[in-house]
Amino acid sequence: MGNSVIRGNLCYSHDRDTVIIRPNTYLVCEDGVCAGIFDTLPERYAALPLTDFGDRLVLPGLIDLHVHAPQFAFRGLGMDMELLDWLNTYTFPEESKYAQLDYADRAYSQFVSHLRRSATTRAVCFATIHTPATELLMEKMEDSGLISYIGKVNMDRNSPDYLREDSAEASLEATEQWICATNSRFARTKPILTPRFIPSCSDALLNGLRALAEKYHLPVQSHLSENFGEIEWVKELCPDAKFYGDAYNRFGLFGGDQPCIMAHCVHSSDEELELMKKNGVFIAHSPLSNTNLASGVAPVSKYLEYGLNVALASDVAGGDTENMFQVMAGAIRASKLRWRMLDQKVKPLTVDQAFYLATLGGGSFFGKVGSFEDGYAFDAVVLDDSALDHPQELTLRARLERCIYLADERHIAAKFVAGRRLF
Amino acid sequence: MGNSVIRGNLCYSHDRDTVIIRPNTYLVCEDGVCAGIFDTLPERYAALPLTDFGDRLVLPGLIDLHVHAPQFAFRGLGMDMELLDWLNTYTFPEESKYAQLDYADRAYSQFVSHLRRSATTRAVCFATIHTPATELLMEKMEDSGLISYIGKVNMDRNSPDYLREDSAEASLEATEQWICATNSRFARTKPILTPRFIPSCSDALLNGLRALAEKYHLPVQSHLSENFGEIEWVKELCPDAKFYGDAYNRFGLFGGDQPCIMAHCVHSSDEELELMKKNGVFIAHSPLSNTNLASGVAPVSKYLEYGLNVALASDVAGGDTENMFQVMAGAIRASKLRWRMLDQKVKPLTVDQAFYLATLGGGSFFGKVGSFEDGYAFDAVVLDDSALDHPQELTLRARLERCIYLADERHIAAKFVAGRRLF
Numbered sequence: 001m002g003n004s005v006i007r008g009n010l011c012y013s014h015d016r017d018t019v020i021i022r023p024n025t026y027l028v029c030e031d032g033v034c035a036g037i038f039d040t041l042p043e044r045y046a047a048l049p050l051t052d053f054g055d056r057l058v059l060p061g062l063i064d065l066h067v068h069a070p071q072f073a074f075r076g077l078g079m080d081m082e083l084l085d086w087l088n089t090y091t092f093p094e095e096s097k098y099a100q101l102d103y104a105d106r107a108y109s110q111f112v113s114h115l116r117r118s119a120t121t122r123a124v125c126f127a128t129i130h131t132p133a134t135e136l137l138m139e140k141m142e143d144s145g146l147i148s149y150i151g152k153v154n155m156d157r158n159s160p161d162y163l164r165e166d167s168a169e170a171s172l173e174a175t176e177q178w179i180c181a182t183n184s185r186f187a188r189t190k191p192i193l194t195p196r197f198i199p200s201c202s203d204a205l206l207n208g209l210r211a212l213a214e215k216y217h218l219p220v221q222s223h224l225s226e227n228f229g230e231i232e233w234v235k236e237l238c239p240d241a242k243f244y245g246d247a248y249n250r251f252g253l254f255g256g257d258q259p260c261i262m263a264h265c266v267h268s269s270d271e272e273l274e275l276m277k278k279n280g281v282f283i284a285h286s287p288l289s290n291t292n293l294a295s296g297v298a299p300v301s302k303y304l305e306y307g308l309n310v311a312l313a314s315d316v317a318g319g320d321t322e323n324m325f326q327v328m329a330g331a332i333r334a335s336k337l338r339w340r341m342l343d344q345k346v347k348p349l350t351v352d353q354a355f356y357l358a359t360l361g362g363g364s365f366f367g368k369v370g371s372f373e374d375g376y377a378f379d380a381v382v383l384d385d386s387a388l389d390h391p392q393e394l395t396l397r398a399r400l401e402r403c404i405y406l407a408d409e410r411h412i413a414a415k416f417v418a419g420r421r422l423f
Numbered sequence: 424m425g426n427s428v429i430r431g432n433l434c435y436s437h438d439r440d441t442v443i444i445r446p447n448t449y450l451v452c453e454d455g456v457c458a459g460i461f462d463t464l465p466e467r468y469a470a471l472p473l474t475d476f477g478d479r480l481v482l483p484g485l486i487d488l489h490v491h492a493p494q495f496a497f498r499g500l501g502m503d504m505e506l507l508d509w510l511n512t513y514t515f516p517e518e519s520k521y522a523q524l525d526y527a528d529r530a531y532s533q534f535v536s537h538l539r540r541s542a543t544t545r546a547v548c549f550a551t552i553h554t555p556a557t558e559l560l561m562e563k564m565e566d567s568g569l570i571s572y573i574g575k576v577n578m579d580r581n582s583p584d585y586l587r588e589d590s591a592e593a594s595l596e597a598t599e600q601w602i603c604a605t606n607s608r609f610a611r612t613k614p615i616l617t618p619r620f621i622p623s624c625s626d627a628l629l630n631g632l633r634a635l636a637e638k639y640h641l642p643v644q645s646h647l648s649e650n651f652g653e654i655e656w657v658k659e660l661c662p663d664a665k666f667y668g669d670a671y672n673r674f675g676l677f678g679g680d681q682p683c684i685m686a687h688c689v690h691s692s693d694e695e696l697e698l699m700k701k702n703g704v705f706i707a708h709s710p711l712s713n714t715n716l717a718s719g720v721a722p723v724s725k726y727l728e729y730g731l732n733v734a735l736a737s738d739v740a741g742g743d744t745e746n747m748f749q750v751m752a753g754a755i756r757a758s759k760l761r762w763r764m765l766d767q768k769v770k771p772l773t774v775d776q777a778f779y780l781a782t783l784g785g786g787s788f789f790g791k792v793g794s795f796e797d798g799y800a801f802d803a804v805v806l807d808d809s810a811l812d813h814p815q816e817l818t819l820r821a822r823l824e825r826c827i828y829l830a831d832e833r834h835i836a837a838k839f840v841a842g843r844r845l846f
């Protein structure tokens with residue numbers, strides 16, 4: 001965490017539409033924070049330890065704003081159903097296994113190991129309803145060196161017996177104990193309140209979670225407007241809510257005072273978008289998941305133009321991979337099919353926009369994160385793309401673009417989180 | 424190529440809707456052909472050399488029915504345009520480099536090396552208009568041990584000066600010389616006639632190609648109904664053709680006597696489909712390419728129900744990878760978004776159907792290829808999925824499904840083509 005300097009081909013978003021590429025450039029780290037980008041290293045930094053990454057590409061660490069850690073076990077499986085059947089058939093039975101700590105230990109070790117090797121430097125995770133397993137996941141994430149929010153899930157209705165908390169009171173009590181046990185325990189790993197989604201949470205539970213959010217100043221994450229069947233169900237469950245997001249908002253769990261992430265927002269109405277903008281809610285766009293579960297495609301370039309907070313998410317195991325490069329490529333691809341098949345008024349995402357979403361877009365949830373400009377956290381991923389062979393000369397820009405489609409953990413040569421080198 | 428036996432968990436299509444999985448099963452190879460599937464090895468085969476692949480999955484080799492070898496150099500690049508602009512901006516300049524044999528040597532070495540390491544056992548490739556480079560590609564493919572058709576491309580109009588043959592006569596003369604030089608030269612590598620697409624080929628050229636197809640009994644490959652702009656252009660160029668496919672058919676280049684592959688068929692009319700069925704034309708469905716270039720999504724499950732010959736294709740570099748597992752996953756994903764956003768009457772592809780398309784669907788173009796049933800060519804890919812870690816027990820079926828989403832060349836432990844082990 002000392003001060004240091006790296007050198008390489010820096011690639012970072014200046015704004016949502018523009019990636020800046022700085023060849024053979026120095027990046028200074030002071031106290032885990034970016035402290036200057038220089039073509040020639042100023043004399044005052046000459047004594048700092050320098051790591052020269054040569055011709056490699058250096059990117060801000062990628063941010064996964066929505067990932068279900070317990071679902072990593074069945075990534076790539078059971079994607080022949082839509083959301084609600086998928087939850088009941090595959091997801092809930094798998095999540096129930098995390099009542100057993102030895103299973104959780106084995107499964108979470110695999111998840112954390114993959115995430116550590118990936119290009120992801122920060123993540124916001126769902127765990128399960130089980131407090132011991134959730135704390136175990138937090139310990140493992142802390143040890144990994146990654147920075148994360150982890151949520152013990154709340155579910156007290158409309159869920160199978162084997163994956164439902166006994167009552168709102170029991171759920172809230174367990175949650176508060178978990179908060180007290182973990183809120184100050186870790187340097188890099190923090191709790192986030194996690195009502196699964198409206199159908200799984202009674203009014204009493206949601207009311208209690210709002211009180212906990214206020215009492216402990218905690219952020220909130222949940223799911224929103226992912227699937228037509230889900231949206232209809234929420235309408236039935238909450239006849240007084242004006243729209244799905246309003247069902248959260250009426251309980252004070254939709255941004256505003258507490259930071260809030262809502263995953264998906266595939267089918268959000270204009271009213272819902274307006275409230276998200278007003279309340280600063282972060283949208284975790286999950287293109288692979290929304291494709292695999294046939295949910296649809298969120299109009300992301302419209303959200304960007306409208307000035308919403310939008311980020312990318314793997315949403316494992318609706319999404320089949322933790323590789324955020326594939327999520328970027330998936331976002332571009334899904335946006336192209338949406339443009340072609342549904343609505344030519346919403347433009348496809350550009351490479352620059354996908355890069356922004358995976359870095360600065362999600363990083364903003366963590367504060368000044370996701371860029372190399374002064375004052376941003378020194379999170380960096382160094383890409384060695386030499387194994388991606390090519391017969392011709394390629395510009396740095398072309399190399400970056402290729403990595404978005406072709407890179408995986410094999411191409412990550414080094415990784416820094418808040419100034420600390422993980423490997 | 425001698426007789427031999429392998430043992431493992433065999434996975435192969437029985438029909439277009441059903442994958443058969445046979446655990447710990449023997450597969451006998453006689454003269455490069457599958458000669459029996461046995462739970463217990465019959466005494467008469469006991470003397471044959473046996474390779475036991477233990478708990479690994481054994482699949483028929485995957486078939487890539489449409490791939491542009493020269494475009495592999497820019498895989499993952501320049502996918503921000505639709506087809507016609509993409510051709511002029513990125514593709515034609517790249518293909519013109521293959522006039523230089525040293526460039527072709529470098530580039531084709533990379534392509535063939537990747538294809539050999541992949542799960543693909545057989546491929547049908549476009550080269551470029553350049554005969555020496557095309558012959559070089561054929562030599563490299565022959566040396567790789569893979570089985571392929573390779574096409575020297577014909578283009579005599581509507582193409583830039585630097586990538587257009589001087590006249591129909593010149594194109595036909597070069598093509599016939601190339602056919603004579605290569606038709607009997609290789610054991611595994613054969614020529615296929617390759618008019619690029621209607622816009623690039625004059626009537627005189629198409630007429631001459633039909634004559635060559637008949638004279639030398641050669642198959643034909645081209646592109647069909649990929650993109651709206653392309654389809655409109657063909658209408659203008661061929662006002663007498665009833666539909667795009669009819670423009671080929673009027674020149675005898677649309678199946679029937681000569682086997683024929685048409686790539687894409689995203690927007691084929693009912694008339695076009697009817698003629699393809701009548702003529703036995705193979706459709707090379709290229710989901711990644713059709714997504715990347717925002718062309719749309721072919722209604723593949725409808726084509727299967729209608730009884731058309733359908734196969735999968737990487738279509739590098741419209742598609743960004745030669746990995747046919749990703750093409751299978753891409754086909755399923757694209758079909759789900761089509762179902763959600765365009766037409767709920769056409770069902771999404773199932774895992775079984777995607778597997779069929781990548782094996783038996785494309786294999787049929789080569790004869791009895793793409794299955795392990797008696798009489799099929801002994802093409803096999805052995806998957807070691809142990810690196811795809813998981814905390815729970817998985818069925819063989821689940822392991823196969825996971826590989827479709829997660830496997831790449833790292834997981835291929837062995838590969839056989841027509842009875843010959845490549846690695």
